[in-house]
Amino acid sequence: MNTNKSLVWSVFKYDDAVKVKCNLCSTFISRGGTGKKASTTPLLNHIRTKHTVEYDKHFSTKKTSYSANDDVDDPDTSSRKRFLSQPTLASVLEKKKLWDINHPKSVELHHAIAQMIAVDNQPHSFVEDEGFRNMMSKAQPQYKIPSREYFKDKAKDVFRMQGRYCIVDFVIREHIINPRHVD
Numbered sequence: 001m002n003t004n005k006s007l008v009w010s011v012f013k014y015d016d017a018v019k020v021k022c023n024l025c026s027t028f029i030s031r032g033g034t035g036k037k038a039s040t041t042p043l044l045n046h047i048r049t050k051h052t053v054e055y056d057k058h059f060s061t062k063k064t065s066y067s068a069n070d071d072v073d074d075p076d077t078s079s080r081k082r083f084l085s086q087p088t089l090a091s092v093l094e095k096k097k098l099w100d101i102n103h104p105k106s107v108e109l110h111h112a113i114a115q116m117i118a119v120d121n122q123p124h125s126f127v128e129d130e131g132f133r134n135m136m137s138k139a140q141p142q143y144k145i146p147s148r149e150y151f152k153d154k155a156k157d158v159f160r161m162q163g164r165y166c167i168v169d170f171v172i173r174e175h176i177i178n179p180r181h182v183d
Contacts, residue, residue: 010058018030018033018034029042096142110146114151124149127145
């Protein structure tokens with residue numbers, strides 16, 4: 001049995017396959033079965049009803065996620081991180097919602113796609129290809145790809161901004177890397 005998976009093991013001591021001992025009040029609590037049927041739910045319920053201060057300190061949290069930058073050395077925050085609660089319906093729906101065309105991440109992707117069209121000399125209809133749309137839906141499900149007309153203007157702007165780069169890149173590719181000799 002791996003007693004490190006649940007935070008409740010910081011309060012209980014493993015006694016036998018069916019019962020465990022509470023370190024706070026020395027009460028024996030049944031785990032509700034043996035083997036895979038054993039559960040930590042009765043242990044958590046015991047802490048919640050009999051040791052409310054301890055429960056509030058270590059187990060009660062509304063936090064649904066944490067950042068890698070959070071302080072892991074702090075035992076109070078560290079214990080809460082291991083006991084994460086279920087995300088709210090609103091947070092799940094927010095993650096499924098498509099971004100507005102002016103959303104910062106959308107604008108960044110618009111620019112990257114326009115740059116790809118300009119630099120790789122792709123047709124504007126490229127954004128309507130099934131393969132591209134499928135790839136983008138897997139890579140960034142919240143991104144709504146604008147029409148080809150939108151990218152006609154964007155690609156022109158990008159091409160103007162990077163015109164020198166495109167010309168230099170073309171010259172390098174065509175005349176230095178892959179020279180065509182005519183005999």
